[in-house]
Amino acid sequence: MYIQEISIDIKTKLDKDELIDEFGILMSCLPFTLEKNSLDRKFNNFYVNRQTKKIEDLCNSRLRYKTIGKSYDSYKSPCKCKKSHFYILITNYITIESPLTCGACNKSVPLYRLPIYYDHGYMPILRWETNYISCDRLQMNCEIGERWALNQMQEIKSQLSKQGLEICRKIEELTSIPTFYYLHNYKKYKEDQLTRPCPGCNKKWNLKTQLNNQYDFKCDECKIISTISPNI
DSSP: OEEEEEEOOOOSOOOHHHHHHHHHHHHHHSOOOOSTTTTOGGGOOHHHHHHHHHHHHHHTSOOEEEEEEESSTTOOOOOOOSSOSOEEEOOOTTOOSOSEEETTTOOBOOGGGSOOOBTTBBHHHHHHHHHHHHHHHHHHHOSSSHHHHHHHHHOTTSHHHHHHHHHHHHHHHHHSSOEEEEEOOOOOOSSOGGGOOOTTTOSOOEEEEEETTTEEEEETTTTEEEOOOSOO
16 A cells, blocks of 8 residues: 655635545545555546545645555555456455455455446445445454354355345456455365355365465356365
8 A cells, every 4th residue: 555645735715624624525535545646637536536626626726646655665566467367356354455356466456447336436346345344343353243244254145245246247247357256254164175065056166276375166157256264
């Protein structure tokens, strides 16, 4: 994650408190800066452009953006593949990366690289991400709603999974790139895990070789991907 400095000269008799409020709205519209140029105007959506114009009109000046560093020294840039072989929709409660991962390089894919998903932006994807993170936090806290949250993350017919699978279908429709949904797995299995069938089509889906040193299962028919449960 890159750290950006945003500044503007005030050339009007503007109430500074009003400007602070307007900047807060702008911040809520901007993406995470996974790349140095994440805040380039070419990536702006309708709401960013509208709020930028409002602030610039209020100040009679132009906003300036400057990259001043990284969130941590070892941070690596996101996916640079010319075209991904496939995408994976995946997130967790501690990540600040994009919820979309490249299946080839296993790096995050900034959402602004996708065609507009809905209403000038990507809000349905961000809503799913927020829901997933909320469930992940509940199951990690282990006190309230743990079992419900865990089932939402690992059952293919849960509301959360249905929401994610619909997003995967839409992304694939927009990009023509197969998009897989990551199905969390923390179940207890009496039998050999690798022999368990796909929970969607009941067909064999275990991989002979682990994908990206992470995934053990992948179903091209149901467009889901998963791992061996550590809960054994």
